[in-house]
Each structure stands twice: as structure tokens, then as C-alpha cells.
Amino acid sequence: MDKIFYPAIFHEAEEGGFWISFPDFPECFSEGDDMSHAYRMAVEALGLAITSREQEKEKIPVPTDFHQLSVSEKEKIVIVEFDMLAYLKRTKSRAVKKTLSxxxxxxxAACNAGLNFSQVLQEALIVKLNAK
Structure with missing residues (x-):
């Protein structure tokens, strides 16, 4: 999964800021003090919703066409960009032990060259997966 774009509805909160909902993920909500903060929180909430569905082997919905959505005067449709690789790098960077032959x-030859096996393996996997 590369970058994917989902519409979110930013609702103006009475106390200021926004609360966010996603038409494609009814279980997904977030909030933020201002538009910038709300957007960052929306990206994180969307990441949790998508990864949760993947872990549960549930279908990841196709993004709704934002033209099909209607909102009130106090709501805004905002397209939220989600990059799965960037999200996983941010949230799942804990080192795991691997044994290989x-x-x-x-x-x-590698020991004589003073190579760090973990670093070489990481670099090779990143190149192989095109996951810079």
C-alpha cells in the first residue's frame, strides 16, 4: 500500500478546534485544537483504523469520492493523505532479533571487512522493498 487519500469531515467544535470523522471508517474519530493539529491527529487516527483492520483481516475500504459527500456550513471536507510505510516507520521501529544462515x-569476508550485519541487512531489505 503506497499513499492513499481518504476524505475526512472536520466538524467545528463549539469549544473551538475541530473533531474529525471519516465516512469510510465509522469507528474512526479524532480531534484537534486547530486545523493543523486536527490534521495531524486525523492522520494518526486513520493509521490506527487502517492497521487495526489489516490486523483483523478486515477489508480496507476504497476511499469515497469527496464529491459524493455533503456537509453543513460548520463542516469541512479535508482529504487526508496516509502513507503506510511512513506510519509504520514512526510507530513500529522497535528492533526485532532475526536469525539467519x-x-x-x-x-x-564480512567479518574481515568489519561490516555490521544488522545494518547491512536493513539496508538490503530497504533496497529490495523499495522502502526508503
Missing amino acids: IPEWLNE
Whole structure:
């Protein structure tokens, strides 16, 4: 999943700021003190909703065409950009231990070159997955 764009409805809150809902994710709400803060919170809430659905093997909905939405005078339709890779880098960067097997000659050459196996593996996986 690359970047995906979902419409959100930013509702003006009586006490100031906004509360946010997503037509495609009825379980997803957030709030923010101003438009900038609300947008950042909307991205985080959307990330939680999408990753939760993925973990539960539930369908990720196709974004609703924002032209099909109607809002009141105190509501705004805002398109929220979600980048799954960036979200996972921010929220799931804890190191995990991996055991692997390589040929003895390759191990000796890498050790003699002073290579950090974890760093080399990370770099190779990023290149392989095109996940810069």
C-alpha cells in the first residue's frame, strides 16, 4: 500500500478546534485544537483504523469520492493523505532479533571487512522493498 487519500469531515467544535470523522471508517474519530493539529491527529487516527483492520483481516475500504459527500456550513471536507510505510516507520521501529544462515566464506569476508550485519541487512531489505 503506497499513499492513499481518504476524505475526512472536520466538524467545528463549539469549544473551538475541530473533531474529525471519516465516512469510510465509522469507528474512526479524532480531534484537534486547530486545523493543523486536527490534521495531524486525523492522520494518526486513520493509521490506527487502517492497521487495526489489516490486523483483523478486515477489508480496507476504497476511499469515497469527496464529491459524493455533503456537509453543513460548520463542516469541512479535508482529504487526508496516509502513507503506510511512513506510519509504520514512526510507530513500529522497535528492533526485532532475526536469525539467519549465510555461507561460511561470506561470513568470514564480512567479518574481515568489519561490516555490521544488522545494518547491512536493513539496508538490503530497504533496497529490495523499495522502502526508503
